[in-house]
Amino acid sequence: MRGPYAALLLLLGLLLLLLCTATSICFGLNFRNSEVRCIEEERQALLKFKRGLQDDDGLLSSWGSHEEDCCNWKGIKCSNRTAHVVKLDLRGDLSFDEVLFHKGLYGEINSSLLGLQHLTYLDLSGNDFNFILPEFIGSLTKLQYLNLSYNSFSGTIPQQLGNLTSLTSLDLSWNSGKIEDHNLDWLFNLSSLRHLDMSYVNLSKVVNWPDKVTMLPSLLDLSLQSCQLSVPIPPVLFNANSSSPLLSLDLSDNHLNSSVFPWLFEYTNSLVFLNLGINNLEGSIPRAFGNMVALVHLDLSFNNLEGSIPRAFGNMVALVHLDLCYNNLEGSIPRAFGNMVALVHLDLFYNNLEGSIPRAFGNMVALVHLGLSYNNLGGMMPRTLENLHNLQVLDLSSNNISGEVLDLSNFSFLRELRLSNNRLNRSLTKSVGELSMLQVLDVSSNSLEGDVTEAHLSNLSSLNQLDLSFNSLSLKFSSNWVPPFHLDIIRLSSCKLGSTFPQWLQTQKNFSELEMSDVGISDTIPNWFWNLSSNINLLNLSHNHIKGTIPLHWFSSSFFDYHITDLSYNHFSGPLPQLNSNWSLLNLSNNKFQGSITSICQTNRSMSDSGYFDLSNNFLSGELPNCWRDMRLLSKFSLANNNFFGRIPDSFGSICDSVGGRSTLETLDLHNNNFIGELPKSLINCSSLELLDLGENRLSERIPTWIGTSLPHLIILRLASNLFVGHIPLQLCHLTSLQILDLSHNDIRGTIPKCLNNFTVMAQTQSSKVSISHDLIIWRDTNGMYMSTYMDNLMVAFKEKYLEYSKTLGLVKLIDLSSNKLKGEIPKEITSLSGLIGLNLSRNLLTGIIPHNIGDMERLESLDLSKNHLSGIIPPSLVDLTFLSDLILSDNNLSGRIPKGTQLQSFSASAYIGNQDLCGLPLLKRCPGDEAAQGPRTSSIDGEGNNQEHANSHEHLWFYTSIVLGFIVGFWGICGSLLLKSSWRHAYFQYLERIGDWLYVTIAIGMAKLLRK
Template identity: 45%
Template sequence: MKDDGRCLKLFLALSILFLQNVKGGEVGHSHSHSLRDAKVTVRCIERERQALLAFKRGLVDEFNHLSSWGSEAEKQDCCRWEGVYCSNQTGHVIQLDLGYSFQGKMISPKLIELQHLQYLDLVAIDFNGSQIPDFIGSLTNLRNLSLSSCNLVGQIPSSFGNLTQLQYLDLSYNYQLQPENLNWLAALSSLTHLFLSGANLSTVFDWPEAVLNKLPKLVDLRLVNCSLPPPPTPILSTTLYKTNSSTSLENVYLSDNHLTSSIFLWLSNYSTSLVFLDLSYNNLTGFIPDFIGNMSSLVHLDLSDNQIEGANPNSFTRLCNLRTLWLQTNHLSGQLSQLLPRCAQNSLEELYLNENVLAGSLNNLTSFSSLKVLYLNANQLSGKIPESIGQMSQLEDIDFSINSLEGVVSETHFSKLSKLKYLDLSSNSLVLNFHSDWVPPFQLSDINLASCTVGPLFPKWLRTQNDSSQLDISNAGISDVLPSWFWRNFHRAYVINLSQNLIRGTFSNLVVKFTELALDPNYPLTRPQASHLDLSNNNISGSLSFLCDCQYMILTYVNLSSNSFSGELPDCWSDLDTLVMLDLSNNSISGKIPMTIGSLFQMQTLKLRSNRFVGELPSSLKNCTSLEVIDVGYNKLSGPIPKWLGGSFKNLAILMLSTNHFNGSMPSQLCHLTHIQIMDFSMNNISGSIPKCLNNLTTLAQKGNSILSSTHTYFRITHRPIYQENFNYEDDASFIWKGIMRTYKSTLGLVKRIDLSSNRLTGEIPSEITHLVELVSLNLSRNQLTGQITPEIGNLQSLDSLDLSRNQIDGRIPTSLARIDRLSSLDLSYNNLSGKIPTGTQLQSFDPLDYAENP
């Protein structure tokens, strides 16, 4: 038995040795085929092994991916190292394929020893602003060279002209590469793929000559975001291609450059070979030329984000293989029918004509039987949506939003649209009229019906939609109770917008407990995803305690304003620390603002206006250093204005504390609010003098271009698998302007104002206030201010409204006031002013009541 055991062990040992020898024969693969199935062991060549070790020393291998590389006895064969591949005939290293996992200190010059290298891929190794080493041009056996996203800078070495066997060259997304010329390209006659996207080629004016005329085998060209200058318009386009111009060019990506329509002439020679053409984000003007219509091989055409005005009659004549046509964001006018590529009726899958100025009615598009994506939004289309669209069974995306479409949309419009996923009919004059028991043939992921007539009853067909990621039925004429099934159906939606309806009911009785929902075995992995929740301008009541159940959501934007919510604020804000915007204005919420509100570190906008809050502003709020808007006006808050308001919020633009019970003086720290545009402390009990340091309010004191709206960018969660997207929202603000309560949004950035009215301020108006040359409105009325109006008041050239009434100001009206041409509202009444009103100006034209009760 012992002998049998020894024999078994010997057999196993020999088997392992045999397997190791076989594995030792795994010597590599070329770019497309592995050579590691070789049957013999090939030890790597010593000088090449040393070169690779020197290269490793130039990397920071934080995650130890190159643990197989070393000098130890068991690591002698570099042909078995991670990312290294050798020839099974010669043992020379022919491929080095690394990338993505490393930081780089340098590209070791020892790599020059790898003279048989055919494939070098170092994609996304960060070489920290190094230059491309000149010696790479000595690796003359290279077929494939990939140094994309390596943070390389400066010139491309002219020695690259020695790489005459190179077929694939990718230097893209090294944004500080700035080649003076591309002359070295002429020698690369075997090149099939050239990727230089992101390099600065702004001074290479002959780039079409270097690229299009000298590379006879080029198949794929990508020069995206290269600041390419427009090529010169050739005198005779027929003389362009005498030399080695490629007849095999298939893919051309030239988007995001400075190209003009002269590029069309340079591309006209490739009318039979091009498959993919992307000229988006350039400066193309005029009409799409006829020769585009001869590109019979073209599958994808992208001319979006230019200034193209239309298409010639033959622009799409022979594009019978076209699958995607992207013409969005141009100046295309006329009828939709003029831009439809009739020859592609059986092949066209995606049609993007959004954000143009197309007019007229929607055509019958049923002949485009393969169409999956149809974007016609943001045009000037009118009339009805033809019922025939319901026959286009391949449609997945429909966007007709922001047009002037009208009429009734019925079940017939969707009769065969079983594949429909995205529907946007918003901002039209459409009436959706479905039978109450209609079951749609589709399951929508995005439902956008804002400003369409959907009500008055809550649409029952929504109950059939179980996997939607976005629902917007705002301003849809709904006057009904929110149904109990709503939250269960839309638990995965990341955008829910039901605002501007007359939805009613007690919220706490209607919402499914999110905790229960998350644990429901019938709904596995159903963590609610709503990150954007807008229920504003309805009649929903109840407490806000449901927010504490939202800890299972990843809320970023919550607008519950203008409802009938009541009770105190729940004290669970530390579980909602992803919030960026919170608007609870115009409700009946009472009690103190809880300290946990200071957990909202990412908060940019906080609006608690027009409620019944009492007590002081919680000191924890100073932790919310990202705040740009604070509006707690029209409450019963009290205590002194906190000094930390001026020190914590370097980006604060709007601070509204009006109509509360704040007392004490204005702290000088408020002068640190260099970005402030609106400061409203009116209708409080603030005493003391106005701080003299107001000239430090930089945004109000420096002339500059005003931004129309106050827009915030933030990330929010989208549908599964969870990832983030960039979204924007615009702030609005409500305040009394010239005696009338107004709300500003699209022009909010223009309304720069300070309102300290109806307090108990004393002392003189500081002359420093006249440094605020961007001020549009200044209201210091109903205080106890004394002294004279500063003579420099005329420096406030942007002033549209000035109210100093009901104070104790004396002296004369300064003549400089007459220099403010924009002044349209003035009230100096109920003061101790004397003398004459300055003559020869618009000051004479104001109502006498504006000067009443002055000596």
């Protein structure tokens, strides 16, 4: 038995020996690794690479300072076995600010990197290498990972990259759009490539790009965002035999059209992620998307897709993210959406969807984000939405949803509730107070009513945006209430807050926006309000009754560094406060401010965005200061209805100095002051002006010719009630967009230019827009973009009244040249302006006749030619002016009969008086021949009158006889039939009996309901 035991012992001994040997080897290797140092040649290559770079952030501070071993330098990794450098990771900080300002390494990549022939990983992303892509990188043939994204590389992609046959991941994206490629042929050798990101590389010249990028047999992830890709026209037949098993495809922000769909559907069974947002897709959404059952993420947003959403979408049960926003989709939302129970994110906003929200939405219990805003959805919010316990964002704003707000107590994770611009009514549910995680509450622009109390808001400790504006809500909080939240945005416009400032605002120290217009405050601003947040950049307290003065240094203090301030339509008085240098919108109009505006010279403004400056309708006075050179990039400037005097300084036109090649000023209103002298020629810079109102001043000299040549976009030109002399410049006829021309009450002489028919907009009977509005876009540093719209308003003399137009100003087209010393004839060319609603040429020295085709001005509502020396007849075509409601032709030398027509005879005689040779109704003066025509008519009483009376009596007899005969025939035609035909008689009475029964039951049920109530 000793033999077997001996063999066993021998075997165990051999195993022990092998174990010891292996252990010794491992120990030896570990011992060796602990002593390994980088190869000197590679160390020198790295140091040479460093010397060619600028390193302001000290990313390479560890390289060669106190550490000789390059394997321990930051971003370096060496092989444990060979000590060669195998990884170089020098990625910069990819935060938003770093990408914008490119902090990190910058300079040229030195070819010394060729000394690192064992590199498998190279990441230089997020820096500022601003040279062409180096060709020598294609010689680092062992690279498996290459990331050169988020840099400033330029030029063409070197074909040598095709030598990197071991690459599995290549990222050349986000290089400021400076890289391009013309063929992509270098990709064919990269058979191991799995991840390819070439976003923002210009591939517009690549022919048949789909085949080239998808012939890579291992490709799983492809991103070609913003590559200027398009589909050839006619589209080529894409390779349907591609071996690429694509899982993720991002083709967003290109120029692709719907021809790309057949190629995409070749990957129906593999694609998990598909982004086609921001393209030119059009037509209906193919039903074939319903076959892509593996899809988890689908984005078709920002396209031109139309038609209805296919019900086949309900087949994509694995879908987690669906975005169809910013298209032209219509119809109702398919109930099949309820099948997508895995859906977490759904965006359908900015479409034309209608109908109600499907109840089946209640099945999508995984939903976290639901965005349906800016559609035409109606009906009430379905109760099944209460099943969506995981919702964090619910956005149903800008629809036609009615009824009351749902019970919100089940939405314990809700962070954003946006229900603005709907038709919600009744009161705001108190269940909103249970949403402890809520950050945004926006129910503005609805029909909500009732009280909002502390119970609605006391548990909302995370709330930072509150918008209850434009409802009929009353905020009723106790005077000592301390909210649990610290708001950033507060919007309460048109709510009822009471006459005093709300005390609870004193606890909100960090808000950046406060809008409380039209809330009924009639208080003075309390002292504590001056010391609020230094972060305020939007303040709107307009349309209240706030009184008192504003501290002179309020706007200029460190606590009030406003960008947007609207205190208009209040009762503020006293001197104008000293302004700071950062406002972009300042509206102090319609108050009682007094004194000069010299304080604006202390602003030292240097604006970087469009602005709005309105001090109109106050009691400000004095001469304009000479400090306008720093107030540029304004959109509206108004000092109207004040008491300013003196000359308009020459520097005033500096507010129109162009930046980037164009002026931004569109509205300039200085009317109703006491300015004198001529217009400063510096206004020639205001090339974007659409409204120029300088009326009711004492401006003199000639009307400048440059108004017609340098202000080509003028829609309204009003110079009325000044002291202008000379002729009407022919250059004004270049203003083809002009709708209102008012030069009345001046001392203008000469003739009316015949070229007025060049006012092409006045010749159009339809108006392109009802109001004359302007978009105001203001960038507010890191606070984003503020967008608003303001409408021009104008006081117009029309139909012998002064009327103010605002919302309908775009419909007003008129010419007023009255109260001047114009002579000569009315040019017939003016009658081609068929869109005019008002023409006033009164109180001049005009002679000749009224143009015979004046009836062509079919939209004319008011015509005043009085107090001239016009002669001849009143043109018969005036009868055709069916809209004419105000006509004055008095005090001329007109003659002949007033044309007969409903319009002309309806005016009072005062419209025609002062014309000695004019006759006919409504004047008492008869025209020649009227007496002769009247005589025979009166003498016919004895002869023809008797015959006529006899004839009338016969007509009356026949009339009454026909009535009697008709009654007899009708009565016996029905009743006789019922008497003679028994079956008809029975059916008739049964019908009457059923009608009686129905009336009895209806009345009985109605009375019962009334009694129960």
